[in-house]
Amino acid sequence: MTPTAGIAAVIQLAVAPVFLLAAIAGLLNVMSTRLGRIIDRARVIERRIPQTKRDEQLALLRSETTTLWRRIDLINWGIRLCVTGALTVCLVIVSLFVGAFVTVNISIVIAVLFVLAMFLMIAGLLFLLREVNVSTRTMRQGLEIALEGGTAPQPGQR
Numbered sequence: 546m547t548p549t550a551g552i553a554a555v556i557q558l559a560v561a562p563v564f565l566l567a568a569i570a571g572l573l574n575v576m577s578t579r580l581g582r583i584i585d586r587a588r589v590i591e592r593r594i595p596q597t598k599r600d601e602q603l604a605l606l607r608s609e610t611t612t613l614w615r616r617i618d619l620i621n622w623g624i625r626l627c628v629t630g631a632l633t634v635c636l637v638i639v640s641l642f643v644g645a646f647v648t649v650n651i652s653i654v655i656a657v658l659f660v661l662a663m664f665l666m667i668a669g670l671l672f673l674l675r676e677v678n679v680s681t682r683t684m685r686q687g688l689e690i691a692l693e694g695g696t697a698p699q700p701g702q703r
Contacts, residue, residue, distance in 0.1 A: 552645070559641050562634050562637050562638050563638065565634050566631055566635070569627055569630060569634070570631070572627055572666075572673075573627055573628065576620055576623050576627065576669075579673075580620045580621070583616050583617055583620065587614075590606050593606055594606055609683070612679065615679060616676050619673075619679065620673065620676045622669075623670070623671075623672030623673045623676065624669070625669075626669035626672065627665070627669035630666040630669060631662075633661050633662035634658075634659075636658050640654055640655045640658060
């Protein structure tokens with residue numbers, strides 16, 4: 546096999562992990578958008594706290610702030626794990642090229658890196674799932690509290 550043909554074969558092998566990187570990038574876009582929305586909500590609450598007159602409202606805002614910090618932690622862990630998974634996929638791609646030009650068999654290294662990348666992605670997705678669960682539960686509780694108080698939440702509010 547000519548050197549050019551060898552490089553072409555490695556590039557063909559590397560195409561699947563590159564598509565995986567594109568998928569991870571889309572997932573990271575979703576997670577960073579969720580993080581941005583959580584931060585926006587935290588800023589709204591931050592502005593409301595000094596204006597709050599009733600203790601019940603202040604307690605509710607503090608509770609929501611605690612929940613928002615929990616959501617931030619969850620989504621941050623999801624982002625960290627997915628980015629680490631993407632970096633691991635990059636190492637798979639590099640290993641494919643290195644393996645084509647060294648006489649040492651690194652197929653086990655490539656397999657381990659790929660499996661590690663998948664575990665990191667699974668963990669990141671589980672953190673995203675948990676954050677969505679916390680978000681949904683908090684939204685439901687907020688609506689129930691608003692309905693018990695006899696007032697519906699205003700648009701743009703919880």
